[in-house]
Amino acid sequence: MNPEANGQPPSAHAAGEATLGGAGIQERILLVAYDLFSRRGIRDVGVNELIERSGVAKATFYRHFPSKDSLVLAFLERRDKLWTVDAIVSEAQRRANTAAEQLLAIFDVFSDWFLREDFEACSFVNVLLEMGPAHPLGQASIDYLAKIRGHVQALAETAGLQQPEEFARSMHILMKGSIISAAEGDMDAAKRAQQMAGWLIEHHRA
Known part of the structure; x- marks a missing residue:
């Protein structure tokens, strides 16, 4: 259900994703990952941190990167x-x-x-x-x-x-x-x- 149809504003993640579009979201996740992986390696960076820093929903993250x-x-x-x-x-x-x-x-x-x-x-x-x-x-x-x-x-x-x-x-x-x-x-x-x-x-x- 659309949150706005129920009189409720969309979440910050959902609003940001709607503004960016699919390609923009994927690029944002990749930019965050590039910075973290370059500096800290692979194992030290968890999926939850990538999701949080990217500002996307978990389902959105996995839709772009399974x-x-x-x-x-x-x-x-x-x-x-x-x-x-x-x-x-x-x-x-x-x-x-x-x-x-x-x-x-x-x-x-x-x-x-x-x-x-x-x-x-x-x-x-x-x-x-x-x-x-x-x-x-x-x-x-x-x-x-x-x-x-x-x-x-x-x-x-x-x-x-x-x-x-x-x-x-x-x-x-x-x-x-x-x-x-x-x-x-x-x-x-x-x-x-x-x-x-x-x-x-x-x-x-x-």
Whole structure:
């Protein structure tokens, strides 16, 4: 029954949902989840907190995301778009001209990122370590890490490096290692990794 038809105003949740519409509600839930999962991981964030912070009814939440895992998968997909593609790869390409220079520029982007107050390390690594490789969310994280490696390999191929797949795997180790080192407090981690990346590039040149 419509509450207004009975002379009663709709609840705050219902009123907000009516104003936003389906797409707006889903986006609001995802924005809340993105912030919480990025900062605190997966297990520490419960469904009730997600519902409360999103300002939606429980039934509405589950209509858009049938399970917490489905929301985490949406978060990982959003993270790939905002972090991997927009913040890292595109920014590195913007900062340098040649593919080899763009590979090194990844660590210039990292250096700026490491100094931000909201630096939260790599969510794909975090989720993988938290959930384990056998868990569907861990496997999804592995897949997204492979996509990052694919971007690096594409740049290596454009740069004409030998064994671009092997290069990408080694480069990815430097990338992940610098993120962990920065989380430990080493603010020069990106510069150290960039120097090693330069050696790696020379090693793979024709």
